[in-house]
Amino acid sequence: MLGEKFRPWGEFSWLFSKSDPLEWNIVGCISFEDRCFGILQKFPTNQICRRLFFNINPPHSDFIIPQVNKIQANYSMLKALGLRDSEIINVNLLENVDSFLRPLNSFLNESNGNIVLDISSLPKRFFFPMLKIILKNDNLNNLIVTYTKPKKYTSEELSWDPSDWSHIPTFMSTDYRNEKISLAIVSVGFVPLGLPNLLTGKYSDAEVKLLFPHPPGAPHYQRNWEFVRRIYQSYPRISINEMQRVHALDTSDAFNKLSDLTNNGSYKSILAPYGPKPNSLAMALFAIEHGVAVVYTQPRFYSQNYCTGVKESYAYWIVNSKNKLYTV
Known part of the structure; x- marks a missing residue:
């Protein structure tokens, strides 16, 4: 706290x-x-x-x-x-x-x-x-x-048919078309939903940092690592040893980690909120405070379970x- x-x-x-x-x-x-x-x-x-x-x-x-x-x-x-x-x-x-x-x-x-x-x-x-x-x-x-x-959570697929990557509405930086992004911060969740395509496309030159939730507990632990594996396959520049571990419920700690990683918002960065809602809340608050862009691949369908x-x-x-x- x-x-x-x-x-x-x-x-x-x-x-x-x-x-x-x-x-x-x-x-x-x-x-x-x-x-x-x-x-x-x-x-x-x-x-x-x-x-x-x-x-x-x-x-x-x-x-x-x-x-x-x-x-x-x-x-x-x-x-x-x-x-x-x-x-x-x-x-x-x-x-x-x-x-x-x-x-x-x-x-x-x-x-x-x-x-x-x-x-x-x-x-x-x-x-x-x-x-x-x-x-x-x-x-x-x-x-x-x-x-x-x-x-x-269900053991079946949670969501599918993601849209193309896009900025979350109202979370687009004003000069995003010409902006050179140096850092992409991803909150690790269960399903990457097209995120690897984003990291190997427009932001392929950006350094990628992962916020890994803990303590995840079984079976969440396996799903979180599968998320990391699928990103790593497409973007091997990610350093697994440098993942930032944040408590899955601690919004304040996640906010502080974002501040540290971006030098209090001075680095040109984007945020990708795929992890636990309290960590996503930290990303939203940080983006509002610093005018940082937030990108996501919104799924069209969710499992009824x-x-x-x-x-x-x-x-x-x-x-x-x-x-x-x-x-x-």
Whole structure:
């Protein structure tokens, strides 16, 4: 929890027991993942002011019906936890970002300035731009990001049919077309999703550094190393011995590692968030702070059994009484 700057984080119920009893506005999503309702299960109902949940519809496919059925079941669970129809916005996975940033901006402007962003089931192309617009809102007083772990991930393929590599919406550097990138930092996850093509293409001259999550535990350990192996096959310049190990849940430590690797943002770099959500959160915060580009290959399809069950929820203070904690 302690780094160069005190940035409170920890198990959700514990952290909230140590915080002032404020009223909060919660932003989340309805997903086929059970953990999409984890935070509402644990949130003190007398501290919920308003909610905004995005019902993210998958692209049409031959296997869409089981996934839609799971979304509907979780929709019913969220309604049982108090979510109202008026607090739900329907969007498509690959829709233009304005479809969710416009209602989010209106929600922020009408709020009391205390925001909880639950990233547990939000795709990165959603929560990265959401985080940026929240941090730039003049009305913001406090921001906590929450993340719920699932009980298990499926052993089958997690996602597939990735789009061509692209910048995550709103995370493109202004002069990216002519920019010479010296460093590419990759957060190691389960599936590279076309990442090797990016590293051997436009950024083939960049030095590559890997953020490796620990302690991963079986079977995650094998999947993380398979991710590294597949990148190494295409990009053997990577030094396995120089991987940066970061705790899978410690956003503050990951943020500090990014600062160290880039000399506090002075190196021309890109970020590729393929690892655990708390590490991706660190990349989003670092990119917002330094204007760094973030690239990703968004999958079009996810396994309907991507993950199941609900375990611990974690909370991360990002802004406290208008004081931004993730700055250099």
